[in-house]
Amino acid sequence: DTAVSQTPKYLVTQMGNDKSIKCEQNLGHDTMYWYKQDSKKFLKIMFSYNNKELIINETVPNRFSPKSPDKAHLNLHINSLELGDSAVYFCASSLPGQGANTQYFGPGTRLTVL
Amino acid sequence: AQKVTQAQTEISVVEKEDVTLDCVYETRDTTYYLFWYKQPPSGELVFLIRRNSFDEQNEISGRYSWNFQKSTSSFNFTITASQVVDSAVYFCALSEALGGGGNKLTFGTGTQLKVEL
Numbered sequence: 508d509t510a511v512s513q514t515p516k517y518l519v520t521q522m523g524n525d526k527s528i529k530c531e532q533n534l535g536h537d538t539m540y541w542y543k544q545d546s547k548k549f550l551k552i553m554f555s556y557n558n559k560e561l562i563i564n565e566t567v568p569n570r571f572s573p574k575s576p577d578k579a580h581l582n583l584h585i586n587s588l589e590l591g592d593s594a595v596y597f598c599a600s601s602l603p604g605q606g607a608n609t610q611y612f613g614p615g616t617r618l619t620v621l
Numbered sequence: 622a623q624k625v626t627q628a629q630t631e632i633s634v635v636e637k638e639d640v641t642l643d644c645v646y647e648t649r650d651t652t653y654y655l656f657w658y659k660q661p662p663s664g665e666l667v668f669l670i671r672r673n674s675f676d677e678q679n680e681i682s683g684r685y686s687w688n689f690q691k692s693t694s695s696f697n698f699t700i701t702a703s704q705v706v707d708s709a710v711y712f713c714a715l716s717e718a719l720g721g722g723g724n725k726l727t728f729g730t731g732t733q734l735k736v737e738l
Contacts (some may be wrong), residue, residue, distance in 0.1 A: 537723075538723035538724075548660075548731050550712065550728040550731075552726065552727075555723050556723075562723055563723075563725060595664065597666060607654055607671075607716070607724070608724060609656065610668075610724070610726060612658075612666035613665075614664065614665045615665065
């Protein structure tokens with residue numbers, strides 16, 4: 508039933524570690540996104556993929572590497588985690604289109620870097 | 622650059638009061654789309670409404686209504702007869718088309734609504 512799912516829901520790790528967050532959507536959408544929500548609840552886009560191709564990378568450090576094995580999946584790998592990476596990461600998906608289509612969000616992954 | 626301003630950081634009301642959440646946006650696009658999302662305490666982001674720049678009709682859905690005014694670049698959200706379950710952070714967002722498909726949402730900073738008994 509779940510439209511956009513993310514795993515894990517919570518991730519606690521030490522500085523310097525590498526971690527991945529997985530995202531899957533069963534809505535048949537072509538476009539997927541990663542957003543970061545900081546401690547003040549500000550939401551900002553990180554990446555967008557359309558049909559497995561990277562469309563946008565919003566000045567995100569190279570330590571963040573998205574990977575889209577197919578249209579239904581967009582995973583986020585983070586190397587050498589830093590304290591400032593602590594946030595909630597949301598995956599979203601939409602149909603392609605010129606700004607018109609609604610983005611549907613996953614439940615979020617709360618990453619805590621100690 | 623696109624910008625969304627939600628000047629109200631936090632609003633507290635008593636149940637059954639009406640409340641309006643303000644949203645002001647900036648864009649140079651002639652065609653654009655505006656959205657409202659709700660983030661309850663459980664943390665997920667729930668889509669509420671999408672409005673395109675050509676349609677200035679107000680919209681009502683149950684206790685929710687939206688007032689889109691292009692002349693003032695505002696897209697305000699009113700909850701009538703608020704309930705405790707309406708307590709959440711509400712985000713207004715503006716969509717920008719991306720080359721190659723998809724769209725990029727620029728979010729406002731959110732308004733925390735607290736509805737008390």
